[in-house]
Amino acid sequence: MCSKILLVITAIICSGVVYAQEGSSATETEESLKNCHRLTLSISHSHIKEGLKNESGLTGITVASWALDYDYWFSNHWAIGLHNDMLLENFSVATERNDKEEEVLERSYPVASVPVLLYKPWKHxxxxxxxxxxxAKGENFMVYRxxxxxxxxxxxxxxxxxxxxxxxxxxxxxxxxGFGISKLFHR
Known part of the structure; x- marks a missing residue:
């Protein structure tokens, strides 16, 4: 898990270095994002590798989900936001506990709420x-997104x-x- 996080951080830092070499990409014809609020509604599919398909122990399920995200752009390249999504099904996942025994965890319509930092190095x-x-009913988890x-x-x-x-x-x-549509509120 740590190697995945380091890989993502390295990619973000490298993209910032590349952007610094290019200079500002904003042209006079582009709309400024500074002080802009963005509300996004998305529909997505969530793939859960540890999800149980049936009693045979096969794993890997896909669950439909909705997302409602809010972002505030405090510059043309940086924003903070609150991203929320809800999986639209009950499902079970196979987990390993400290004693390395497999346990089945039941999840009932879990809702994730994650404060995020956004970085937009290029136009799109x-x-x-x-x-x-x-x-979710039962147990709550910390999420790294x-x-x-x-x-x-x-x-x-x-x-x-x-x-x-x-x-x-x-x-x-x-x-x-996911696929979403966003409404921008410019000041």
Whole structure:
């Protein structure tokens, strides 16, 4: 898990170095993101490698999910946000506890809420990372989230995008691939 986090941090730092060599990419025709609020509604599929398909012990499930994200851009390249998503099913995951015995963990419509930091080095791509929680009946988990998003403006106030995020948790990890629409509120 630590190697995955280091890999993502290294990629973000390297992209910042590359950006520093290019200079500012904002042109006079682009809309400034500074002091902009963004609200995004996404539908996604969450892949859970440790998820149990049936009683035979086969693992790997995909669960539909919704996301509602809020971001505040305090510069043209940096933002803070609160990203929230809800998996739309009950499911079971196989976990290993301290004694290395496998245990089945039941999850009931888990909701994740993660404060994130976003970095947008180029016009259509951004990177994000944060730490938050996943809440469900039974047990709650701390969530470490990293991801990327590609977005394209429809007009001055709307954009569409695709995202890929990876959530690392104590008992299981989740890949989310989503499609969303965003409303921008410029000041």
């Amino acid at each position: 791509i951004l990177f994000l990372g944060g730490v938050g929680g996943e809440f 990293v991801g990327t998003e590609l977005s394209w403006p429809i007009n001055k106030s709307w954009e569409i995008g695709v995202s890929a995020t990876y959530d690392m948790k104590k008992s299981y990890d989740t890949w989310l691939i």
